Amino acid sequence: MENEKHVSKAVISRLPRYYRTLRxxxxxxxxxxxxxxxxxxxxxxxxxxRQDLSCFGGFGxxxxxxxxxxxIVELERILGVAASQRAILLGVGNLGRALLRNFDFSFxxxxxxxxxxxxxxxxxxxFRGIPVHALRELERLCELERPDIAVLCVPSDxxxxxxxxxxxxxxxxxxxxxxxxxxxxxIGVPVENVHFSDSLMKLCYRIKDTDPFxxxx
Amino acid sequence: MENEKHVSKAVISRLPRYYRTLRxxxxxxxxxxxxxxxxxxxxxxxxxxRQDLSCFGGFGxxxxxxxxxxxIVELERILGVAASQRAILLGVGNLGRALLRNFDFSFxxxxxxxxxxxxxxxxxxxFRGIPVHALRELERLCELERPDIAVLCVPSDxxxxxxxxxxxxxxxxxxxxxxxxxxxxxIGVPVENVHFSDSLMKLCYRIKDTDPFxxxx
Numbered sequence: 058m059e060n061e062k063h064v065s066k067a068v069i070s071r072l073p074r075y076y077r078t079l080r081x082x083x084x085x086x087x088x089x090x091x092x093x094x095x096x097x098x099x100x101x102x103x104x105x106x107r108q109d110l111s112c113f114g115g116f117g118x119x120x121x122x123x124x125x126x127x128x129i130v131e132l133e134r135i136l137g138v139a140a141s142q143r144a145i146l147l148g149v150g151n152l153g154r155a156l157l158r159n160f161d162f163s164f165x166x167x168x169x170x171x172x173x174x175x176x177x178x179x180x181x182x183x184f185r186g187i188p189v190h191a192l193r194e195l196e197r198l199c200e201l202e203r204p205d206i207a208v209l210c211v212p213s214d215x216x217x218x219x220x221x222x223x224x225x226x227x228x229x230x231x232x233x234x235x236x237x238x239x240x241x242x243x244i245g246v247p248v249e250n251v252h253f254s255d256s257l258m259k260l261c262y263r264i265k266d267t268d269p270f271x272x273x274x
Numbered sequence: 275m276e277n278e279k280h281v282s283k284a285v286i287s288r289l290p291r292y293y294r295t296l297r298x299x300x301x302x303x304x305x306x307x308x309x310x311x312x313x314x315x316x317x318x319x320x321x322x323x324r325q326d327l328s329c330f331g332g333f334g335x336x337x338x339x340x341x342x343x344x345x346i347v348e349l350e351r352i353l354g355v356a357a358s359q360r361a362i363l364l365g366v367g368n369l370g371r372a373l374l375r376n377f378d379f380s381f382x383x384x385x386x387x388x389x390x391x392x393x394x395x396x397x398x399x400x401f402r403g404i405p406v407h408a409l410r411e412l413e414r415l416c417e418l419e420r421p422d423i424a425v426l427c428v429p430s431d432x433x434x435x436x437x438x439x440x441x442x443x444x445x446x447x448x449x450x451x452x453x454x455x456x457x458x459x460x461i462g463v464p465v466e467n468v469h470f471s472d473s474l475m476k477l478c479y480r481i482k483d484t485d486p487f488x489x490x491x
Contacts (some may be wrong), residue, residue, distance in 0.1 A: 065319075067284075069479060073472035100283075136475050151375060155368035156470075159453070165474045167449030205481060206474075217486075230481040232474055236376070238298075247480040249473040253373075255290035256466040257382045257423075257449055258353050262286060263464040264422060264447040267356030
């Protein structure tokens with residue numbers, strides 16, 4: 058995979074969608090798929106799909122299409138999904154609980170190992186087997202558990218100081234759900250800031266020219 | 275704005291990021307910005323920014339750059355943020371509560387007007403002034419409140435039936451947080467499926483080749 062390092066950000070940002078779509082196809086019992094059919098599923102063009110996947114060596118065969126299982130395995134390798142990253146979660150409020158209770162971390166090859174909060178009423182609880190520790194235990198637990206990723210669900214004003222503390226404790230990547238965006242150049246490790254507003258704005262854009270609500274008039 | 279209808283999906287998907295970045299610049303007191311500086315902030319190239327914004331008429335001036343406030347107003351118009359869409363939320367579990375309590379709907383020009391659940395212990399509560407109704411009241415309340423957008427935070431098996439019920443009740447767009455993706459061609463209105471896994475996988479990709487956790491060794 059010589060050229061894997063030169064893959065554009067746009068392609069990388071599409072890979073999780075490929076992975077999701079292919080996993081769904083596997084669940085539906087689809088063994089192989091043409092670039093045309095995959096394109097229709099993903100709302101892309103067949104040539105874009107061939108181009109995207111060729112960035113990683115191109116696993117399709119003329120007249121056969123792509124083997125769904127093989128492509129899944131390749132994407133898992135490329136995405137690092139198979140790497141079994143360990144995660145900790147900070148801030149066990151509503152959003153933190155929703156993630157601990159309902160989010161399928163294993164789909165991404167990630168294993169949550171501990172959660173942290175400052176609220177005494179939640180410290181000592183566990184969610185699907187993940188124990189909630191006092192935040193003051195962070196450094197000790199990081200030494201013990203050696204997590205790779207931190208999931209931030211803390212209030213805005215706590216985001217930056219906790220991020221810096223996490224990086225000092227050896228965290229290699231931050232998945233940030235707080236309302237305060239983190240700048241990678243200031244934090245020093247990869248950050249994915251999750252912005253719910255982006256998808257809501259896209260939805261607003263898409264419905265703005267459709268007919269307004271009409272109900273029995 | 276003759277050519278606004280021909281704007282590519284890629285450009286549209288970047289617009290919310292432009293909007294977020296510009297709003298942040300306004301908060302920081304920045305009045306105008308060159309495409310070069312905006313590019314540095316957004317991790318894009320200056321020529322891509324000029325190209326993207328020119329799709330909507332191009333508001334920059336040679337040697338002056340872009341007026342942050344003007345661009346915000348234009349983007350609000352384009353995105354439909356200024357349209358004051360009305361939203362209802364279904365499923366007041368941890369994620370639903372997190373959105374009602376902490377998400378800034380007004381940033382996207384959206385106003386939540388009601389929430390729904392089947393759990394008697396939460397019906398009758400309110401979150402930041404948004405009342406929680408019994409799900410059986412959905413049709414009656416839709417007739418009364420005329421919401422545009424439904425925010426789905428319901429369990430997977432309830433997603434499809436509730437989406438169909440919402441569309442029959444006149445909903446024009448669905449913001450779907452459930453684990454079950456909705457296909458627009460089957461639902462008949464624009465859907466934005468929120469996939470937390472996409473950003474986590476991107477993070478895994480980005481850290482997979484960095485040094486593993488080292489702590490005092």
